[in-house]
Amino acid sequence: MPVNARDRLLANAEELFYAEGIRAVGIERILAQSGVGRASLYRHFPSKDDLVVAVLEARDRRWRNWLAERVEALGGHPLAVFDALAERFAHNDFRGCAFINTMIESADPDSPAHRVAAAHKEHVVDYLEQLLTGADVPEPALQARQFALLMDGAIVTALRERTPAPADRARRLAETLLAAGSPAP
Amino acid sequence: MPVNARDRLLANAEELFYAEGIRAVGIERILAQSGVGRASLYRHFPSKDDLVVAVLEARDRRWRNWLAERVEALGGHPLAVFDALAERFAHNDFRGCAFINTMIESADPDSPAHRVAAAHKEHVVDYLEQLLTGADVPEPALQARQFALLMDGAIVTALRERTPAPADRARRLAETLLAAGSPAP
DNA sequence: CAAAAACGGTACCGATCGGTGCCGTTTTGC
DNA sequence: GCAAAACGGCACCGATCGGTACCGTTTTTG
Numbered sequence A, B: 001m002p003v004n005a006r007d008r009l010l011a012n013a014e015e016l017f018y019a020e021g022i023r024a025v026g027i028e029r030i031l032a033q034s035g036v037g038r039a040s041l042y043r044h045f046p047s048k049d050d051l052v053v054a055v056l057e058a059r060d061r062r063w064r065n066w067l068a069e070r071v072e073a074l075g076g077h078p079l080a081v082f083d084a085l086a087e088r089f090a091h092n093d094f095r096g097c098a099f100i101n102t103m104i105e106s107a108d109p110d111s112p113a114h115r116v117a118a119a120h121k122e123h124v125v126d127y128l129e130q131l132l133t134g135a136d137v138p139e140p141a142l143q144a145r146q147f148a149l150l151m152d153g154a155i156v157t158a159l160r161e162r163t164p165a166p167a168d169r170a171r172r173l174a175e176t177l178l179a180a181g182s183p184a185p
Numbered sequence C: 001c002a003a004a005a006a007c008g009g010t011a012c013c014g015a016t017c018g019g020t021g022c023c024g025t026t027t028t029g030c
Numbered sequence D: 001g002c003a004a005a006a007c008g009g010c011a012c013c014g015a016t017c018g019g020t021a022c023c024g025t026t027t028t029t030g
Helices: A005-020 A027-034 A038-044 A048-073 A080-090 A098-105 A112-134 A140-161 A165-181 B005-020 B027-034 B038-044 B048-073 B080-090 B098-105 B112-134 B140-161 B165-181
Strands: none
Touching: A005 A027, A005 A038, A005 A048, A005 A098, A027 A038, A048 A080, A048 A098, A048 A112, A080 A140, A080 A165, A098 A112, A098 A140, A098 B098, A098 B140, A112 A140, A140 A165, A140 B098, A140 B140, A140 B165, A165 B140, A165 B165, B005 B027, B005 B038, B005 B048, B005 B098, B027 B038, B048 B080, B048 B098, B048 B112, B080 B140, B080 B165, B098 B112, B098 B140, B112 B140, B140 B165
């Protein structure tokens, strides 16, 4: 557990928001679980929305770093992103993608939280394109979007079925996609 | 606009829930937009949760009927489900899949709303399997799950990008999937 | 060791949440 | 045409929402 009140708030708010949703978690719950005084929260964050944005930005950085490291450790092939996802799905506190959830909960596309979530997904697509380019896959920009669609589909399906299997199914789809694209240029 | 208070409540609640989320819409908003008295709501539905379940069950029936009719009209081929999705994505009030949104908003898998949403997805998978079986696609049970994953991936991506393009991309993925499965038995 | 910053606890605020009770009116069914 | 059901409007309830102000204490900093 972090020592700062600020870091404790960020950690506990992220956990609660991810597990139950942003709107479903009140300020009081966060304060109680963090052991932080009410005033301390508003010293660090002007409003709940600002706390939400800070939580999402931190999670964005951490999640993308995790993915890159995990793909690297699994051999660096683009298909490894699905193996990384499978690891996530296996955790019993898996509750889907925090950023998809945020875009759905914060419906207004112009809201700060929604913007951060949308930006996260764009960054992931950029990473995928760079990964596919490095693997000499033709049309990496288009294939990156296909991969992202498969990843989000796997995430939503895993949330629904409560099993890591969708990661493998998405991986198989991506394999046939790469196999179909390569041999006929 | 329906004449019954009950039907007006269902119609307006569905519209508001879909557009802004279930938690984000209070009882008062629904009453005002429906022109219904407060007591009338609680005469028909014991609580907000019961209203939510009734709205979802009605939408489930309507959505699946719509999909079946649309696929039929588009030739009856399994790939037509993606053409049907493309039509939905083009509407400017498109806000993703109400049932995915519900499973995310009502995080508890045992909550009534979550159960209805999960059941809807199972029914869609069943329909896909029957559709693929009718088209003599090998391993229809497995391919139905692949199709469902592609559909959900397209829906989430369309919500994110705010364009119907993901439907075409998912269709292309499904095409290569069928092409890869058929010629090598 | 002292000044200053960070902190936890509590009382309080207006607004809104879902839900109940009662009233007079309108619509429906026989 | 009359009884009964359905209805809309309003007042009200306790609980909780996000947010503010002030308190005395602890921790950091120089």
